[in-house]
Amino acid sequence: MTPLAAAANENLAQISNYLIYSSMAVYTLAFFAHIAEWTFGSRSKVARTAAALTGSAQERAAAAPAVQVRGKGGSTAVLDQPKVVTRSAAGTRDVPDGPGAGGGTVQGDLYGRIAISLTALAFLIEAGGVLARAMSVQRAPWGNMYEFSITFSTVAVGTYLALLALKKNVRWLGLILVTSVLLDLGIAVKILYTDSDQLVPALHSYWLWIHVSTAIFCGAVFYIGAAGAVLYLFRDAYEGRIANGRTAGKFYASVMERLPSAASLDKFSYRINAAVFPLWTFTIIAGAIWAGDAWGRYWNWDPKEVWSFVTWVAYACYLHARATAGWKGRKAAYLALFAFACWIWNYYGVNMFLNGLHSYSGV
Amino acid sequence: MSTTDKAPTGASPESAAADATSATDPAIDSAAADAAADAAEAVAGAQLSTAPLDDGPSGPAVGIGVIGWARWFWRQLTSMRVALILLFLLSLGAIPGSLIPQSNVDEMKVADWKRTHASWVTVADNLQLFDVYSSVWFSAIYLLLFISLVGCILPRSWQFVGQLRGRPPAAPKRLDRLPAHTTWRTGKTPDEVLSYATAVLRGRRFRTEAGKGHVAAEKGYLREAGNLIFHVALIVMLVAFAWGQYFKSEGGKLVLRGTGFSNTLTQYDDFKAGTLFHPDDLPPFSFTLDRFDATYEMSGPQKGTPRDFKAYVTFSEGADGKPEKREIQVNKPLQVDGSKVYLLGHGYAPILSVTDPTGKVIYKDAVPMLPQDSNLTSTGAVKVTDGYKDKDGKAEQLGFNAVFVPSYAGEGMGTMFSQFPALLQPRLMLNAWHGSLGVDSGLPQNVYVLKTDKMQSFKDESGEPFKQKLKVGDTMTLPNGAGTVKFEGIERWATFSVTHQPGSGLALAGAIAAIAGLAGSLFIQRRRIWVRAVAGPDGVTVVEMAGLGRSESTRLPQELAALAAALHQQAPTAPAALAEPRVEETPEGERG
């Protein structure tokens, strides 16, 4: 590399750092906007869960979901269209989704929207930071743990924003996501930071693009699935409590009431996990092919390989649990969390504490 | 088309039935009608999957004896519940192998671990914790899992083939109790509606079956096929791995620049092979290492990190193939007839010449040194086995313990540790010994280590062991005129591993099939739609549509809505019906 180009690259690396710090600032603003959303939302008096689980039949009927189906014309004037009525799944409580963090209040909703706009802005800045980093090293920005971490949170937020754009009901995820992204970035810049640099020869391969990008993507999406599973466990406990005629603390109830129903969270978590599982399978196979090229062995039970395998089997276990009577619900959710814990350990723990052929953490 | 509801979870057959009981209003339905409807619905939902029904463990019927128990055991083993437990055990069982060093990966680390965890060694040995992945207990888990898998997949496949030839089951009596339902009244006759419905459903590639006053339709058989393919692919992959394990071979060879290697068993420094491997399986080829290049990061915090390794070889295939120039890089092995030649490592070999007391050169060779750290601080041994006679004419052997550093820190700047992996300031430290090297004992010897138990160290004037640090070109004169050693220069070497892994093509095919099958299994839904059209008491036709799926998706009501809209275009709502309160026909009305 010529000195001139090296200087230009150092500049880019600097720019990347500024962008990452700026995105952290904007994520922090988004965090406060979400807090405001939850705070204003707590003033709402909506308690649909309690009404659905303990209220009269009248209220239950109001809660039953119904779909108005319209023809191509799509205007409300066409009243003569068939109407699809849906029923809740077996074994689940017939509970409507909460109104969201804003609790249906105007102010809460406004802050929620501000928070999402700020998150989108921070996402763009962060993505710029990742891009600048990639340009500064003239390769895929996935050579060490700092680079994984900044890419990881960018992808997680990107997935969340994409789901929002697809009109999926994921606004409840906002606060948790922004908080953990701040945590991830904090760890990245404080502990994992590595100056931008070239790769060791074993990483010179187009498999880097394939294997590492899908690995990071899967992790980011599994993270969202795991967040759904955790909230499911809380919300399910809450619904169980109410259904048993017990009451809950005011703050706890206020937060829980605004979340989607346990059934919705459970389904959300399942769909997310099921959707990325084939990609995770592919990631492991791509890794094996790469290992075959780099080290002459497809599978060597290197710690990183062991934990990818453990994660994979744990998710397979989770999918089986969902299809097995008596294992649906909470037990399956625990398995999903176990599987995600394996993923996280593989990501941080194995790089830092167990050394194998994959030790390139740069720490 | 807009749907804004909370999506229903697709109900599995048995659970749909359970749901039906829990959510109906007794004021309208008598219990008996309820039960009948449940039964009908269970039939409607039956066989949406070939998954075994898990009724939980139940003991074998009394008095059936050995066969009964065997049957019971087999049923348990092939149940979903046991598959789940075995899968979980497999994931837990794989963990220790990442925490404790494994002897098939690194014997040295295992020895280290045993030293530092002395009190655990017996326990760990007994539990085969140093060979987790070939241990009895780990093998037991995965073998049981795969027996279970085969036992599960065969009957499911037959059942699935049967289903492929079967027809969608007749509509349940009460369509409004299914997860998604819609109804309207139309001026068309029931027969017209049903023939439109058949056309609409066929147009969307549903398999349809006309029944009495209704059409039944089903779609998404690929889901089941995908699932079966996935599980079969897992078996294929295991077979491929086992095959590879038995027939594989893997050999390592250190090659000095300018020298060659030909692929026969005797040429390898070390060689491992599966139990069914035969030496004739080695493909004939040879190569010479012409040049080896390594570049390193020259500055910054990652100074010394390797950036690029390249070996340039002259390669010829077969017994008398034409020589060609090739390059081998870390990620780019050379492929020969099912084998691959990998570049694994590299290092330095100081060239030394030794003269005897008369000044005659009795030894000249490049001696490879073994790298000890990432900056290539290397150690080795020089062994002069033949031709040396001491001052008194007595035949003896010479040996030198050597430490080589490619980049010496400088005089007074610490010990013999290299500061950088490239040859910036190479130094060689030699410790001289004489006596018997012990190489004639017939036992194989480590070429990098000097066995000094039958040797004496040369002593300097003050009686200390004689040693000297040399630059390239320096000559070391042994005490008492015992001869000289000259550091002539430095040669490079590279290590290659030649591996032959049969079955990897099969494993790859299995892997691809597994991913494709999985995608089919997780993204496709199997679902049924029923359309019923009957003439009402007033002569107006009542159309009812309902859907049932077993996987969890929001798409079922959306799909039903789309189908209903399509059918509605051809069988629009009868004008007279508009005035009537439709709400009566929905469960909402019932519940209210």
Ligand code: HEM
């Ligand atoms: C290496 C072991 C196995 C792995 C990695 C594995 C993985 C999977 C995966 C990922 C699914 C998809 C789940 C879904 O469709 O939601 C699945 C489904 C299924 N597996 Fe396995 N499986 C294994 C062994 C077994 C065994 C031993 C059995 C039989 C006892 C079995 C029976 C089934 C059945 C019946 C389904 C379909 C469930 C449904 O239709 O929803 N699997 N498996």
